[in-house]
Amino acid sequence: MIEIYLIRHGQASFGKPAYDCLSTVGERQAELLGRHFLKNGTRFDAVYSGALRRHVQTAAITMKQINGDGTPNLVIDAGFNELESSDRMMNCLCAVMQQDPALAEQMKHIHTDHAAIGRLFAIVEKAQLMPGDEAAHIRQVQEFVDRIGAALENLVCRVGDNKKVAVFTSGGPTAVALRQTLDTSREQTIRLGWELRNTSITVLRYDQGQLGLVLFNCVAHLEAQNDPGLITYI
Structure with a gap:
C-alpha cells in the first residue's frame, strides 16, 4: 500500500509579470502546511515535485518546516507539471484584465472565488484570445492525461510498498489523478479542478x-x- 499526498502549490503571482512564482500569501500557505505536517507527525518516505517554479518553491518551504534544512532528496518530475496551455492562458488572462476595465470587478475575486476563475477563463475562450487548432488541443489534453498516469505509475514503481509520498503539483494534475481514481467525466473533472484550493491536500x-x-x-x-x-484558488 502507498499513500500519495497530492499537494497543490501555494498561491501564484497572478497579475504579476511572472505568474509561475509564489506570492507572499503563497509562501505563507506553504509555511503553514509544513507546520501542520510537523505538528501532526506526518513524515514522508519520498517527496516529489513538478518542475514548475511554484511547485518547487512550495515543496521547499513546506519541507523546511518539517526537516529544518529543506528537502535535499526532492525528486523533480516534470510529469507532474500543469497543462502547458493552462499556464499560457493564465498569462493571457492577466493581459485581458489589464486591457478591459469592465472586468475589474471579476478581478477582485479571482484569488478567493473559484467560480470567478471559471468565468474569466470562459471570457478568454469566448473572445478566442488563444486561437489554435481544436484537434491539436484535444490531442494535447489527452497527452496531458497520459502523462499524469505515467508519472503516477513511475512513482508507484520507484517508491515501493508501505510508503507515504508527497507530490507538489497543480490543480490540473490532481484533477486528472482524481479522474483516473473515480472515473469522473470530463465536465466533472474540470469542476473538481476549480474546487482545489492552494496548498490543499488530496x-x-x-x-x-x-x-x-x-x-x-x-x-x-x-x-x-x-x-x-x-x-485562495489561483
Missing part, C-alpha cells in the same frame, strides 16, 4: 493495483488561522 491510496480516494481538498492548516484571505 490523498490517494494505491493498493493492489487500484487507486482509492482518502482525502480531498483539505486545507485544515489554513482554516485554523481564521483568516479567509488565506483560502
